[in-house]
Amino acid sequence: xxxxxxxxxxxxxxxxxxxxxxxxxxxxxxxxxxxxxxxxxxxxxxxxxxxxxxxxxxxxxxxxxxxxxxxxxxxxxxxxxxxxxxxxxxxxxxxxxxxxxxxxxxxxxxxxxxx
Amino acid sequence: xxxxxxxxxxxxxxxxxxxxxxxxxxxxxxxxxxxxxxxxxxxxxxxxxxxxxxxxxxxxxxxxxxxxxxxxxxxxxxxxxxxxxxxxxxxxxxxxxxxxxxxxxxxxxxxxxxxx
Numbered sequence: 001x002x003x004x005x006x007x008x009x010x011x012x013x014x015x016x017x018x019x020x021x022x023x024x025x026x027x028x029x030x031x032x033x034x035x036x037x038x039x040x041x042x043x044x045x046x047x048x049x050x051x052x053x054x055x056x057x058x059x060x061x062x063x064x065x066x067x068x069x070x071x072x073x074x075x076x077x078x079x080x081x082x083x084x085x086x087x088x089x090x091x092x093x094x095x096x097x098x099x100x101x102x103x104x105x106x107x108x109x110x111x112x113x114x115x
Numbered sequence: 116x117x118x119x120x121x122x123x124x125x126x127x128x129x130x131x132x133x134x135x136x137x138x139x140x141x142x143x144x145x146x147x148x149x150x151x152x153x154x155x156x157x158x159x160x161x162x163x164x165x166x167x168x169x170x171x172x173x174x175x176x177x178x179x180x181x182x183x184x185x186x187x188x189x190x191x192x193x194x195x196x197x198x199x200x201x202x203x204x205x206x207x208x209x210x211x212x213x214x215x216x217x218x219x220x221x222x223x224x225x226x227x228x229x230x231x
Contacts, residue, residue, distance in 0.1 A: 004157075036222075043119070043206060043222035044158070090157050101210065102148065102171065103220065105157030 002027040002093050004106035012112045013081055021076040021109045023091030030096040033074040034103065035065055038088045047089070050074065061085070086113045119223035121207050127229045128197055135193045136226045140209030147190050148220060149182055151175065152204040164190060165212065197230045204228075 007022040025031065032051050036044040048059025055067040065076045074091060088110045092103040120139040128134050140147045146165050150158035161180070162172045166187035176182075179197075184190040194201055204227050208220040 006157075009155075041224070043224040044208075045222070046219050049219065092157075101146070101218065101220070102160045102163055103150075103158070104160070108155070108157050 002031060002095065002104045004091050004093055004104055006089075006091055006106035006109050008109050009107065010110045010112070012114060014114050015083055016080050018077065018079050019081050019085075019111060021089050021091075021111070023074045023076065023106060025072050025074065025091070025093050027072075027093060027095070031093040032096060032101075033065075033067060034092040034094070035059065035063070035074070035076050036090045036092060036105075037061075038090065038108075040087075044090065047076070081111070081113050083113050083115060086111060119207055119209050119221050121205075121223035121226050123226055124224065125227045125229075127231060130199060130230055131196055133193065133195045134197055134228065135191055136205055136207075136228075137189060137191050138207030138209075138223060139189045140207070141221055142188075143211065144209035144221075145187075145212040146210045146220075147184055148208040148210075149190070149192050150206040150208065152206055152225070153202075158206055161192075194228075197228075199230045202228055202230045 003026045005024045013019045034049045035047040038044050048057045050057045050067045058064045063078050088108045090108050091106040094101050122137045148163040149161040152158040164184040179195045182192045204225040206225045208222045210218045210220045
């Protein structure tokens, strides 16, 4: 079984400032890693994913994340946020080679971008 | 294709009533998933289908919950004798099947259920 911990439930940040959202996971097997964003009253949209290869992954809207196997982390960063980045962000994992590719999500981090 | 579609978007029901939600996946996506998201939490896996076969069910899916995907296209999730604890956002997602690699799941906008 896997678990995902998002260490910050809420992150306030000023517009054009950098932001980092922390994600740690626990699993007895190798996993794929994902970050999703959820805008108010919307479904989830994939920001980026790590399947294999380079540990630095670039996604949409200027986001990037770095996979650190030894620390079992997959932190999300953006160098300069916009008001439109106000949303909830979810880190998720799925087991490598598992049938079904079901996702296990963290509790989410709410980002509030202030002008 | 307009993506994953869920209907209704919002549902208010009285405790004890039955409710049914519908999900239309992206066409040609073999896999369809249901998740439940309560306020302030991340989504939790409920069940998934590959074509018409329901291949896995979470322990969260009590016997009051039933999901179907009769023709391998749209799916329905029914909750019988609703309880206040069933109030949540119910999310549907779909993905294609690809050998040997994980593929992105595309989510619908969800059905928000409020049990009063």
